[in-house]
Amino acid sequence: MENNRNFFITIALSVLILTLWQVFYMNPRIEREREVAQIEAQRVEAEKKAQQPAGQGATGADVPATPGAVPAIPGVDGATAASRDQTVGSSQRVKIDTPSLAGSINLTGARIDDLLLKDYHVTVDKTSPEIDLLNPAALPNGYYAEIGFVGSEATGAVPGPDTVWTADAGATLTPTTPVTLTYTNDKSLTFKRTISIDSDYMFTVSDTVSNAGSAPVTLSNYGRVIRFDKPTTASVYVLHEGLIGVTGEEGLHEIKYSSIEKDKQVVPGKSTNGWLGITDKYWAVAMVPSEKQAFQPRFSYFSEGRPRYQSDYMTDPLTVDAGQSATVETMVFAGAKEVNKINGYEKDRNIRQFDLLIDWGWFYFITKPMFWLIDTLYKLLGNFGLSILATTVIVKAIFFPLANKSYKSMANMKMVQPKMLEIREKYADDKMKQQQAMMELYKTEKINPLAGCWPVLIQIPVFFALYKVLYITIEMRHAPFFGWIQDLAAPDPTSLFNLFGLLPFMVPQYLHIGVWPLIMGITMFLQMRMNPTPPDPTQAMIFTWMPVIFTFMLASFPAGLVIYWAWNNSLSILQQGVIMKRQGAKIELWDNLVALFKKKPSPAE
Numbered sequence: 001m002e003n004n005r006n007f008f009i010t011i012a013l014s015v016l017i018l019t020l021w022q023v024f025y026m027n028p029r030i031e032r033e034r035e036v037a038q039i040e041a042q043r044v045e046a047e048k049k050a051q052q053p054a055g056q057g058a059t060g061a062d063v064p065a066t067p068g069a070v071p072a073i074p075g076v077d078g079a080t081a082a083s084r085d086q087t088v089g090s091s092q093r094v095k096i097d098t099p100s101l102a103g104s105i106n107l108t109g110a111r112i113d114d115l116l117l118k119d120y121h122v123t124v125d126k127t128s129p130e131i132d133l134l135n136p137a138a139l140p141n142g143y144y145a146e147i148g149f150v151g152s153e154a155t156g157a158v159p160g161p162d163t164v165w166t167a168d169a170g171a172t173l174t175p176t177t178p179v180t181l182t183y184t185n186d187k188s189l190t191f192k193r194t195i196s197i198d199s200d201y202m203f204t205v206s207d208t209v210s211n212a213g214s215a216p217v218t219l220s221n222y223g224r225v226i227r228f229d230k231p232t233t234a235s236v237y238v239l240h241e242g243l244i245g246v247t248g249e250e251g252l253h254e255i256k257y258s259s260i261e262k263d264k265q266v267v268p269g270k271s272t273n274g275w276l277g278i279t280d281k282y283w284a285v286a287m288v289p290s291e292k293q294a295f296q297p298r299f300s301y302f303s304e305g306r307p308r309y310q311s312d313y314m315t316d317p318l319t320v321d322a323g324q325s326a327t328v329e330t331m332v333f334a335g336a337k338e339v340n341k342i343n344g345y346e347k348d349r350n351i352r353q354f355d356l357l358i359d360w361g362w363f364y365f366i367t368k369p370m371f372w373l374i375d376t377l378y379k380l381l382g383n384f385g386l387s388i389l390a391t392t393v394i395v396k397a398i399f400f401p402l403a404n405k406s407y408k409s410m411a412n413m414k415m416v417q418p419k420m421l422e423i424r425e426k427y428a429d430d431k432m433k434q435q436q437a438m439m440e441l442y443k444t445e446k447i448n449p450l451a452g453c454w455p456v457l458i459q460i461p462v463f464f465a466l467y468k469v470l471y472i473t474i475e476m477r478h479a480p481f482f483g484w485i486q487d488l489a490a491p492d493p494t495s496l497f498n499l500f501g502l503l504p505f506m507v508p509q510y511l512h513i514g515v516w517p518l519i520m521g522i523t524m525f526l527q528m529r530m531n532p533t534p535p536d537p538t539q540a541m542i543f544t545w546m547p548v549i550f551t552f553m554l555a556s557f558p559a560g561l562v563i564y565w566a567w568n569n570s571l572s573i574l575q576q577g578v579i580m581k582r583q584g585a586k587i588e589l590w591d592n593l594v595a596l597f598k599k600k601p602s603p604a605e
Contacts, residue, residue, distance in 0.1 A: 087136045088114050092164070094179050095172040099199045100335060105173065106136065109161045110181055110193060112203065113137065113144030115334055117283070124478045124486045133283050133334060142228040143278075145285055145332050147205050149191075150314065151219040156187030158219055165193065175199045188212040189320075201335025202345060209318075210325040218319045221328045223287045224312035225277045230257045239359045239472050243299040243311050244286075245276025246353045253299065254359075260301040260309060267298050273352050276311045277333070282474040284357050288331035288349070289313050333357075336474050339371060359472055366465040371473055378475075384488055385481030388466070388560050392567050395462055396575070403572075404579060416441065463565070470558040481563065485516070488560035492516045513555045516562045521551030523569035530576055 082090070093104035096115070103114040115134035122128045134143050149158035159165070165181035173179045178196035185191075190210040197203050211217055231241055243255040248271040255266055272294050277286030289295045293315040300310045320326045331349065337358050346354035360367045373394065377387035396403070419441060427434035470476050476489040484494055492514025525547040554562050 082138065084132070084135060084139060087138050091136075094167050094181075094195075096197070097172055097174055098197055099175075100201060101197070102130075103134070105179075105195065107165045107167060107181070109146055109148070109163060110159070110165050110195075111137075111144045111146045111161075112332060112334060113142070117336055120282075120336060120474075120477075124480070131283070134285065137226070137228070140229065143226070143285070145223070145225050145277075145287065145334060147207070147221070147223045147287075147330055147332075149207075149209075149219050149221055151217070154187070154215070155189060155217045155219050156185040158185065158189070159183055159191050159193075173197055187217070189217065200338075200341050201333055202349070203332040203334065205330045205332060206327060207329075208325055208327045209320050211320040211322055214322050216319055216321045218317045220315050220317050221290075221293070221330070222312060222314040223289060223330055223332075224310055225285045225287060227278050227309045228306055230309065231280050238468070239281060239361075241280055242278065243276075243309060244279045244284075244357065245274060245297055245299070245311060246356055247271035247274035247276060247295075247297045247313075252353065252356050253297075255299050257301075257309065260299060261303075263301075264303075265298065265300045267296070270294050270296050275333075275351055275354060275357075276313060278309065278311055279337070279357060279359075281472065282337060282477055283335065284333065284337050286333045286354075286357060287311075287313065288333070288351055289315060290329050292328070293318060338474055339375070361468055363461070363465060363468070366461055367468045370462070370465040371469045371475075374469060375475060383481065384476060384479040385485065385560065385563060388488070388564050389567050391466075392564055392571065396568070396571050400575075403575065463561070466564055467557065467561050470560045476558075476560065479560075481559070485559050485563075488563075489558050491556050492559045492562065513551060514559075514562075516559055516566060517551050517555040520554060520562050520566035520569065521547045523566050523573065524550055527569050527573050527576070530573065530580075 088104065092107040093114070094107065096103045096105065100118055102116045102118055103112075105111065106113050113134050113136045115132070117131040117133055120131045122131065134145070135141050137144060146161065148160040148163070149155075150160075151158035157163075163183055165183050167179060167181050171177075171179045173195060175198055178194050181193040181195070183191045183193075188211065190212065192208045192210070194206045194208075195203060196206075207221065209219070240254045240256065242257045243253070243260055243266075245253045245268075247253065248269040250268050253266070253268060253276070260266065273291050274297070275286050275288040276297050276299070277284060279286075295313040295315045297313045298311075300312070302308050302310065315328070318326055318328065331351075333345065339358060342357055343355055345351055370391070374384065374387045374391050377390045378384050381387050381390065420438065423434060423437045423441065427437060470489050478486070479488045480486045481488055485492065491512070494514040496513045496518060528547065554565065
């Protein structure tokens with residue numbers, strides 16, 4: 001056992017860490033067989049709900065409230081059986097047309113509730129439908145952003161969910177043409193809302209309240225993001241999907257759908273800056289309140305009527321004197337969580353910790369540099385698969401001194417095996433002296449028996465970071481490699497058990513072993529055969545079956561990660577072979593392969 005301690009510890013650590021990762025992070029539903037199946041399942045479910053009777057509308061409780069804020073604002077509409085196009089077409093709207101977005105703003109409530117992402121499609125096929133991020137409340141998958149006011153008897157009716165705004169005929173919101181909405185109530189208050197948008201995903205809503213009356217009025221501004229459904233991947237542990245925000249002294253709030261369904265409401269402390277909203281894996285809707293007034297954030301789940309999730313805020317009361325006006329500005333992000341654009345908004349718009357909209361995880365100090373390196377190489381190479389391969393080479397170069405030292409120690413271990421066997425035979429009956437003699441031998445020959453663990457251990461953080469980057473960043477979504485790999489963020493679509501698509505039947509998920517997982521398994525097998533076969537039968541069995549186990553385990557991982565692992569194994573084989581040759585140690589690969597397939601003598605022989 002002493003002779004193979006290095007190998008045993010390496011394998012044990014690998015199995016333990018990957019098993020824990022599989023159990024606690026690789027949720028059984030972490031990826032459907034195809035993202036198409038997931039999207040289609042959502043659409044089918046939505047159609048079924050649409051055929052059911054409409055649910056009751058929400059009550060005024062879903063509107064953010066502060067002490068003394070009256071009256072309550074009416075809630076959202078019930079779902080209908082109308083199609084999306086019919087629902088959108090049944091209301092007065094202002095068209096949205098930018099390089100990144102298409103859709104419209106509902107003049108009832110001035111809701112941003114119709115938004116398509118031009119650059120993103122449901123499947124890898126560019127002719128497939130564009131992603132519909134926001135949908136009217138009347139649809140089962142209603143999802144929208146709304147900004148309004150809460151007043152009093154003195155203010156009269158103020159803009160809320162049912163307010164019908166007036167817009168110029170034919171107005172279209174583009175990056176160069178803002179739109180202006182107006183509303184005047186019976187108390188001589190005029191609300192002028194100017195909505196502008198950049199070429200990406202940020203709306204700026206500027207509300208000016210003019211008081212033509214004879215007395216000052218006080219009112220509060222509110223904003224909310226409401227969603228009626230939730231994504232099917234919301235239970236995945238590897239990333240956060242649900243309600244999110246950065247406010248007050250608490251900082252980041254991440255509230256999963258399951259948590260808010262149980263708690264009903266989470267009310268952090270007041271804040272003077274920050275943002276809040278709802279995030280998906282690749283998309284998000286977030287509001288950034290004005291810093292001129294403190295605001296009360298809130299995260300809620302309402303189960304009465306139509307169940308819905310809501311992130312909202314309400315500002316402290318704002319007083320507008322007679323004959324005066326006041327302006328409140330709110331930013332609304334609605335779009336894809338592209339890393340560079342999110343970082344740009346944080347810096348250019350001075351949005352507090354807006355980069356946390358992307359779930360980099362606890363090990364962000366590894367995942368963020370990893371993404372930066374892959375993205376930078378992509379800009380040079382033009383293919384994310386190639387940038388992953390280049391990243392592997394760079395990481396190997398960074399850790400070369402440590403890996404080089406480890407492989408040298410392993411080579412020395414092989415060279416002193418005769419002395420180790422001699423010690424074992426000499427002190428066969430005295431384990432204590434055997435241990436002492438072994439340690440003295442290690443010291444004399446300058447050998448670290450645990451050195452072989454380091455190549456594996458240093459690879460594990462990189463493995464986790466790359467997995468996180470592949471899973472959470474939209475840049476990797478539908479990113480092709482070559483051949484059959486058209487999405488590096490999805491598992492290899494081929495399978496050994498139907499001859500990689502030649503046989504006309506689907507393979508169960510647990511038997512889904514693609515080409516790249518097989519390549520990874522073969523390279524792992526060859527790497528392990530670089531070392532002598534352990535004399536202990538148990539270790540020898542682990543030695544033989546470990547590549548097979550890892551092949552099945554990694555078959556459900558993103559193809560980009562499996563490609564990284566296979567390429568890393570190949571580089572390790574070359575590196576270990578060169579070092580062993582320089583050290584004069586025998587490379588056991590060929591002998592091990594011959595012995596594996598050589599006929600074993602029978603006991604009688």
